[in-house]
Amino acid sequence: MLENNFSYRYKKVITMRSVTEMTNLSERQVRYYEEKKLIFPERTALGTRKYSFFDIELLIDIAEKIKDGLQIDDIRTKLMKHENQVEKMKIIQG
Amino acid sequence: MLENNFSYRYKKVITMRSVTEMTNLSERQVRYYEEKKLIFPERTALGTRKYSFFDIELLIDIAEKIKDGLQIDDIRTKLMKHENQVEKMKIIQG
DNA sequence: CGTGTAAGGAATTCTGACACG
DNA sequence: CGTGTAAGGAATTCTGACACG
Numbered sequence: 348m349l350e351n352n353f354s355y356r357y358k359k360v361i362t363m364r365s366v367t368e369m370t371n372l373s374e375r376q377v378r379y380y381e382e383k384k385l386i387f388p389e390r391t392a393l394g395t396r397k398y399s400f401f402d403i404e405l406l407i408d409i410a411e412k413i414k415d416g417l418q419i420d421d422i423r424t425k426l427m428k429h430e431n432q433v434e435k436m437k438i439i440q441g
Numbered sequence: 442m443l444e445n446n447f448s449y450r451y452k453k454v455i456t457m458r459s460v461t462e463m464t465n466l467s468e469r470q471v472r473y474y475e476e477k478k479l480i481f482p483e484r485t486a487l488g489t490r491k492y493s494f495f496d497i498e499l500l501i502d503i504a505e506k507i508k509d510g511l512q513i514d515d516i517r518t519k520l521m522k523h524e525n526q527v528e529k530m531k532i533i534q535g
Numbered sequence: 536c537g538t539g540t541a542a543g544g545a546a547t548t549c550t551g552a553c554a555c556g
Numbered sequence: 557c558g559t560g561t562a563a564g565g566a567a568t569t570c571t572g573a574c575a576c577g
Contacts, residue, residue, distance in 0.1 A: 355449035355494050361546065364485070365454045369450075374548080375559055383558095391458070393567060395548055400449050418557075457569065463545075468569080469538055477537095486547060487570055 357416040359397040366398050370406045377406065383419045385409055385426065453483040453491040460476045460492050471500065477513045479503055479520065 363374055370377070380386050381396075386405055389394040405426075412422050451521055464471070474480050475490075480499055482490040499520075506516050 358494075360455045362454075362456055364546095365491070369454075373559075375561085378549090379558065391546095394550095395567080399516070400452075413558085420557095436531045458567095469540085473537065487569095489546080490541075490572095507537085510571090514536095 356400045359399045359402070361398040361403065363396055363398075366403060366406065369403050371408065372406060372410055375384070376410075380406065380409060380419070383423065385419065385423050445481065450494045453493045453496075455492040455494070457492075459491055460497060460500065463497050464504065466500060469502075474503060474513070477517060477518065479513065479517050517525055 361369075363377065366372070366377055369376055375412070377386075381388060386398070386402050386409075388398045388402065391397060409422055412425075417425075455463075457471065460466070460471055461468055464486060472490075475482060477516075480492070480496050482492045482496065490514075503516055506519075507513070511519075
């Protein structure tokens with residue numbers, strides 16, 4: 348029992364199949380969002396994609412924004428902005 | 442971003458492949474421990490097993506106990522005792 | 536008892552492409 | 557632009573069994 352809860356959210360262990368089940372997206376959609384640099388799954392030695400719980404959350408968020416009429420490029424820009432802000436907060440807060 | 446970190450530990454999403462990679466056990470071993478009622482993976486609609494991070498921890502724990510010379514039946518007994526104690530603590534505390 | 540292995544079938548995942556609009 | 561689909565190959569996972577000890 349050495350591991351801590353915190354890492355579970357970011358560990359890439361989830362298969363495409365589970366991703367489609369949890370997000371209600373198609374494989375095509377999930378791969379397309381990767382192609383468009385919105386998500387970054389890891390690959391096993393044999394090339395199968397692995398996603399984290401965080402990726403799942405992100406995909407659900409992305410799907411919602413698309414449904415609201417946003418374009419993928421804009422979503423990526425927003426995500427990157429948000430990421431930058433998190434980084435800045437970290438630096439400011441020390 | 443609705444989900445909470447806590448559930449990640451128990452959600453069954455990890456494939457056999459990842460389990461063997463993370464635990465260094467063989468598929469045979471993992472299935473045998475299930476046969477012996479030490480772990481309880483879920484099944485997808487199509488019959489493939491899914492494990493949680495908690496299952497991974499448990500398997501690592503089990504592997505250690507076996508290496509120490511314990512028998513599987515004894516390990517199961519211990520695990521169940523521990524579980525009962527956790528249950529009792531919950532009742533006592535509230 | 537706990538684990539390895541070969542066997543065959545069924546389901547998964549991948550890539551690149553064509554299609555629609 | 558974002559998504560569906562058919563195509564074929566490669567790797568995964570499953571079960572039941574035989575083996576060793």
